[in-house]
């Protein structure tokens with residue numbers, strides 16, 4: 001099956017077949033990542049720019065590792081060390097970078113819609129969204145789907161509880177689109193100030209308590225509070241938040257005995273997740289990170305590899 005998308009802007013644009021192709025491609029790259037020599041020539045001669053306007057550990061590092069393992073030339077730009085600090089706009093920065101003829105730009109930006117904006121402004125390179133505001137984080141949701149599929153053997157029919165700051169999370173939106181496309185049922189739970197009712201129209205079940213969200217869940221995905229995207233204080237105290245919305249071993253027992261515990265990172269230990277759970281036997285949090293490299297290799301390959309008549 002051919003991948004029809006020029007850009008990866010969100011999981012909303014992806015069908016179940018698209019997602020399955022990405023996950024199957026990632027499986028093949030996972031195998032390469034286990035070899036002693038973790039390099040293949042599929043993007044040799046291609047240039048990928050990682051343009052990050054926001055902090056990142058996992059996404060940025062794994063995109064760079066993915067690019068290097070595919071033999072692309074990887075260039076990292078951090079906004080705080082670029083001419084952005086002299087007032088250059090996103091559009092001007094992108095047009096100047098495009099003039100240097102990259103093949104792919106991976107962009108993370110605080111503004112929702114930034115990746116799509118670049119995809120409209122630039123005509124000669126593919127755009128991969130590495131997180132845009134509270135909108136989407138497609139590569140995160142795809143690595144989550146791969147992790148679930150690897151551990152459970154399927155995604156269809158699973159009950160997935162996503163708990164935390166739903167309103168400000170791009171991870172939750174991308175997961176909701178991807179997991180429901182693959183046939184999972186998604187339940188959401190968080191404080192009233194962080195729970196937009198519009199999520200119900202996207203196919204999620206909204207839960208009033210953490211107990212309701214956890215009951216019989218196959219997967220429990222915890223989210224951190226996105227303080228950087230909150231314009232005002234939405235919580236009386238972290239201690240109270242942790243009591244009602246933090247995951248510890250006692251609450252985890254409400255989920256299925258073999259439920260997976262997931263977190264996109266960075267974890268705030270003792271707030272949304274206890275260390276005993278984050279480091280516990282049901283945690284697949286580091287598997288998510290490992291799968292992130294393979295999924296990003298798959299995305300770069302699918303949008304960046306030369307078409308058959310372009311090779312040679």
Ligand code: CP
Pocket residue numbers: 055056057058059060131140264265266
């Ligand atoms: N999950 C995630 O996006 O982590 P980083 O912010 O460290 O990239």
